[in-house]
Amino acid sequence: MSKSYVLADIPNFGRVFDCGDCGSIHVNVGFVSMTLTPDAYMQLVALINTSAANFEGWIAESRADRDPDSV
16 A cells, blocks of 8 residues: 555645555545546646636636726
8 A cells, every 4th residue: 555645735625636546646626526547637737727827818808808997
C-alpha cells in the first residue's frame, strides 16, 4: 500500500488526491466524485483552465457592454 498524496484541498469545497493504491486521481467537489486516469485528469485540468480564461474574457466583455466608460 502506497502513501496517498493530496494535490489540492479547499475546505468545505473539494479535494484532489492520489490515493496511492489504484493509480488514479480522485476529484471530489461537493457531492460530486470523479476517479480519473492521470491522462484524463490532465484533460480535465486543461478544460477547466480554458474555461476559466474564456470566462474572464466573457465577464470583461459583459462589463464593457454595460459600461463603455469602464474600458
